[in-house]
Amino acid sequence: MSRYLSPRDIDWTVLIIALFLCAVGALQIYSATRDTEFQSAWWKQIVYVLGGLLLMWIAAAVDYHTLLHWVPTMYAGSVLALLVTYLFGERIYGSRRWVPLGAGIHLEVSEFVKLVIILLVARYLADLKVDVLEIREVLKLAGLVAIPTVLVLKQPDLGTSVSYLAVLIAGAFLAGLRWKYVAAIAVVAVIVVPVGWQHFLTDYQKARLVSFMDPERDPQGKGYQLIQSQIAVGSGGMFGKGVTKGTQTQLRFLPVPHKDFIFSAFAEEHGFAGVVVLLALFFVLIMRIVQNAQTAPDRAGMYICMGVAALLLYHASVNVGMVVGLMPVTGIPLPFMSYGGSSIWTDFLALGLVNNVRLRRFVN
């Protein structure tokens, strides 16, 4: 099979867009972190991206059927790693998300688990080989996904844990879940959400979710980040204030402008025009991945690509929606742009999976 593998066959459109987003991200990280303790972040980010390219190739090279074969092991490993994170992880900003590996490297396990969830969903649904998904099967799969989801929710990391559910929901939808079950799940959610609100969300998570509804209610407290972000975006206007000229970003009114709020910093410095270009690129990126799903040789490949597409759509929409106040403030990174090794590597590994499927589209 390896004779079919050629770098010429990988999805260059996706890769070039991703690298362009990374470049914009690195520039924005540079602009947002000048003269701060994070001022070396931009070149670290470039190093992460280069590492990400290598990981992408590795993820593309190993046949995804082999990867699917190892899903049970990977799943068990993920749950174990999340448990370790939960018990021994390093507490930063009030949540245990990072596992110190020594030499100053902290691994955010929950990021990589996203890929395992994609593979898990793909394997489970592909193995069913049915055109209509029974609710029984959905519940079984949901049970499998629920374990890592709850572990991540307990870290606490609401945004990432919901991303697992996004992959699950997209998969179940594609696998032919009947509309009546969709309705049923909605009803269950209505019952479960208040319970989860009571038992699984911390006060801080609740406050952030509530402040999204009405940020001005507590402008100095939980609504602060959202208000500052909206000011940054709005003051950018049509063409932005220019690189390194955004007052909200440069004067630190914007929280974490190189991580979760990088799009806000970008919108301030590049304006509506830059935002439209960037969102168009994200849109094309996702649509290209969906196209790869359409040309996938089998259901597993299709589920993998759609899982990646769903994950990216979730991340892009929740993160970008957050900076303008359309979504609640949840700490999730913007793919390819937010600073952070774990998230960049996860993004490129996900692209690797897409290319993995693409490289094998003519197998039959």
Added chain:
Amino acid sequence: MILPPADPNLETHLSDKPPLHDDTRFAAGKIAVFQYVTVAVFLFLISGFWRLQVQNPEFYGERAQQNSIKSVPILAPRGRILDRDGRVIVDNHSSFTLLLARESLKEEHLRPIAQGLDLDYTDLEARVRRFRSRPRYERIALKAEMTPADLAFVDSHHDFFPELVVISAQPRLYPQNGMLAHVIGYTGEISEEELDLPEFAKYEPGAVIGKFGIERQYNDWLMGVDGQQQAVVDSRGQVRQVLATKPGIAGKDLQLTIDLDLQAVAELAMDGRNGAVVALDPRNGEVLAMVSRPAFDPNKFAVRIKTKDWKEIRDNPDNPMLNRAIQAQLAPGSTFKPIVALAALETGTIDDRFTVHCSGGVSLYGHYYHCVEKHGHGTLSLHNAIVRSCDVFFYTVGNKLGIDNLSFYADLVGFGQKTGIDLPHEAEGTVPSEQWKLRTFRTKWYAGETIPVAIGQGALTVSPLQLARAYAGIAMGGKWRKPHLTKTLDQADKPVEWGFTADNWKDVIDGMYGVVNEGGGTGVRAQLPHDEVCGKTGTAQLASNDFLKGTAAGQAQNMKDNAWFVGFAPRPAPEIVVVALFEHGEHGQFAAPIVRDVLKAYFDKKDRLAALHQQEVAAGFPRPLAPGPWPQF
């Protein structure tokens, strides 16, 4: 046409469909739904940016600017206050003031801030609450005169409490022990009531303005114009870039007519006593010294007085905040007699040969009026009546004069009206007259009521300054100048003039000379050997002694008579008038030494400067004389 051999596998390729349940076509519709959802999500996101960036960029741009551009006040120092010789009476000192920037205030920070800076939490919270209705850029002055410990606290907690802003300020430094406290007054943060007054309309809340005394009267002159610095600050409040600096304009110095040497002597003379001293230059109305006791410490008011200190001042029964020199309204007692004498001579009611026999009292209108001398003064001329302060003589003269003449001359010397001195809150006192009685009590004047007025009792009340002005004008032969406290500002005014008959005037002045310099004179304690001091004592009753005699209240300190003395010198060409009010001093003779001390200080200084000047002339290096009232040799 040669066809290539058919691909043997072609048929199977086409027919050999992928296994039934591993084709991906079944999901094509769902994938299309996903694509539409993606389009919808992106349009939704774009709409969010459209709303912020295209529809409302000005609104958010303004808020971004409010965030990052802060204006920090640069407090302009007030002008200094100088004495007549240019010596500094009130200066400023450098210190740091802590402001609370309310736009970045977090309520939960108040308690640790209050703890760290040793402030009262409830008081702080109340002040923050009071400011709630005001625009957010207005800052609250948390603490003036920050100690090094306060500064260290703010500096080390910069990241935690970005709402704390330190600015440099120059608060007032006033003389110690309440010296000149009532004249100078004090400054303080403008109050909400004052903000509503037209006089203070131009000031912002938080401004430090003159509240009392000279500080208030000449606030506009003394007060500078605060500057402003516009700076870009980051979210921690640290200045990143200064955009514009509008420097403050310092207030102008104000030179007073007060002579610190005389003032110090007068303050010392009043030490431990309640009352007031006023020294005037009769030639031009300049106030050389003005003391009011008890005093207060204006330094406690400099920016914001502590509640405890304010209570202490407010609850003091002696009322230290009262400037007795211009606000006390007391019977002048016998110090009124020279004016009565002048009135009687001028109106021709009596002439200089007129005598009265004093047997210790006189019966008028069915009432027996006592003289101060129980056994009587015997037969007295006008001169001796003034020297020995005989009440019977002036009862008789007053009775002849009538209340109309008395009130006319009291009016003429300035009683019952403000002197117009450049200090706020001056009192005008009372001159009783028939009209006054009708106006105030709606009853007619009884002739018997004239009798006590003739010896400066009854309804007649004056302030020490009014008395000083009255004597100054008389000493100058009938030329009254408006008393004033500043040299810097133009004080040109039209003097009030009245032509006295020279002989009449000389008779009264000679009488006052006798008070100090003749045997039996009541004011001999004011004597100075080489300077011809004239004067008059006054012992003003607070209530009828007849009534109080023997009662415990009558013995009490606070019911004892007030002692007055007015002196001026030298007789031929008066240069200085001094009034001393010694509350509960029992007799005017006890106020006389206070006046003497001030007069002596004046003439000693004059002699000293003259001698110094002569030495310098002899040495060939005469210094220009300090600006002052001193004659130019």
